[in-house]
Amino acid sequence: MSTFVYMTRCDGCGHCVDICPSDIMHIDETIRRAKNIEPNFCWECYSCVKACPNHAIDVRGYADFAPMGHSVRVRREEEKGTISWRIKFRNGTEKNFVSPITTKPWGKFIPKLAEGETPNQGEINSQILYNEPHGLNTDKDLPTINKDSFKQGVYY
């Protein structure tokens, strides 16, 4: 479900332009308001919907399951740490959800690779990735697959 902008609500602050990971939120050249220039390329992450301080961005559902008349709106309240969604169906049914904001402070979970130990050749060749298995919240050994098993069926 791609996003679109209510022009009457948008004040052209550019927060959505800045946050869009797909770089499809841009500023209109005639009225200097935000617009989704390519809804087909929208990742549906809703970052822009949540970032908009004026609730000017809405979600347009796919026509096959969310025909015209529906509404998907979000309210982000940073001071309360909540994000609320309201899904309104065409027949008037409403569903309301409240969730915690799980955004972490910038940089808190960026691994400091330079400060870590340099992996040896054995670790580099290992099927275990960086920070595994601790990063997966387990100390168990992870299952591995013998590389040779992938070659079965390749030879004629």
Place this chain on the structure above:
Amino acid sequence: MFTTNPFLELSLSVPSLALKAFVIVMVALVVIGTMLDIIHKKNVTYFFNNAKKAKQSAKKELTSSERIGIISKTIVHDIATTSELGMGKRRAAHLLGMYGTILFWLGSAVMIFCYTSASANTPIFWPIIWHIGAIMTCVGGYWFWLFLRVDVSAEAHSVFRIITADLFVLSLLASSTFGLIWSYLQYQGIKGWDSLFLVLFALSNIILFGGVYWSKFAHMFYKPGAAIQKNLAEADGSRDNLPPPADAPEQFGLGIKREAPKHY
């Protein structure tokens, strides 16, 4: 210069009636441009359809006194302080430009209509208002145009790239700047140059008021309406389909404030 009515000296060479007619034509251009804009964009139709839909999904009926209260509060709190721009440079620049422009236009209209006859004695209040208004417009406008424009700050376009959306702010800036320069040259008695800047001042006004249909001029009429509709929708419970404010969410904890974008 700040205490001199620049239109009084102008009325010695240009008939006072012509100055008044110019102002009336400019006002008429704004009205016509806005009407054409409304017809073309159908935004008023959209606005009233939206209000009708909001009324249908309203949770409570607002009384007339409640409506008047909300509208008054919106005018004082939202419109007069442009609160939708949040706390920051954009709001400060907008307030400077907004009140500067109001003072500049008000000063122009009063001095042209009341103090351009030979017998008139202009109180120094009005020339000061006119000059301060023009300076405020220039400070807010140039601050916005050079540093705060979203297509420059968020899209990282060149500051020298001019788009259609700049028509309003650039013509407004041209009008204030040329007006100030003309007033200065006229006060100093620099003949020839003062006429040139008077012509530029008049031309920039014609572009500003005549370009309403193509520019963002009419946003100053639409935005207050949108703010009032938004607050009425919050009060009657329809909230433009937005979810209600979260209730008792303490268990969710963090409440991390999102960083303001500053990637360019």
